[in-house]
Amino acid sequence: MDVLPYAVAGWIFLVGCYGLATSRDLVHAVVCLSVVQSSTYLLLLAIGFRWNATAPVFADIERDRAVVDPVVQAMTLTDVVVGAATTALLLALTLQVVKQHGTLDPAEIRSMEQESEE
Numbered sequence: 001m002d003v004l005p006y007a008v009a010g011w012i013f014l015v016g017c018y019g020l021a022t023s024r025d026l027v028h029a030v031v032c033l034s035v036v037q038s039s040t041y042l043l044l045l046a047i048g049f050r051w052n053a054t055a056p057v058f059a060d061i062e063r064d065r066a067v068v069d070p071v072v073q074a075m076t077l078t079d080v081v082v083g084a085a086t087t088a089l090l091l092a093l094t095l096q097v098v099k100q101h102g103t104l105d106p107a108e109i110r111s112m113e114q115e116s117e118e
Contacts, residue, residue: 005046013039026097026104030090037083041076048072 016036023029048069054061056070094104101109 005042005049009039009043009046012036012042024105024107026094026106027091029106030087030094033090034083034087037079037086040079041083044072044076044079048076 013036016032016034016039019032019035020029023032048071050066050068053066053068056067056073061067097109098104103109
């Protein structure tokens with residue numbers, strides 16, 4: 001079993017988490033969260049990959065032919081759809097924050113909230 005796809009998925013995950021932790025902009029944070037989400041695509045595809053396997057369409061292949069796992073492909077497709085919906089929702093919320101507070105910096109938003117409480 002090749003470990004390279006798993007290492008790349010882990011590296012992409014860590015890069016996204018680092019960007020998320022050091023982000024000073026809400027749009028940058030949303031993009032970093034999308035990068036973290038993309039690491040899960042690679043991980044799922046690495047799990048479902050099989051050498052010399054064919055697509056899981058059983059109409060015209062012989063019985064002893066190896067096929068890739070269709071469940072992992074369906075999970076990856078679902079992950080892509082959920083990731084796109086999450087990104088769209090977070091960007092819409094970011095637009096509302098900009099309309100409400102006039103800034104994308106989370107530190108400034110926190111300081112505005114503390115000033116309004118006093």
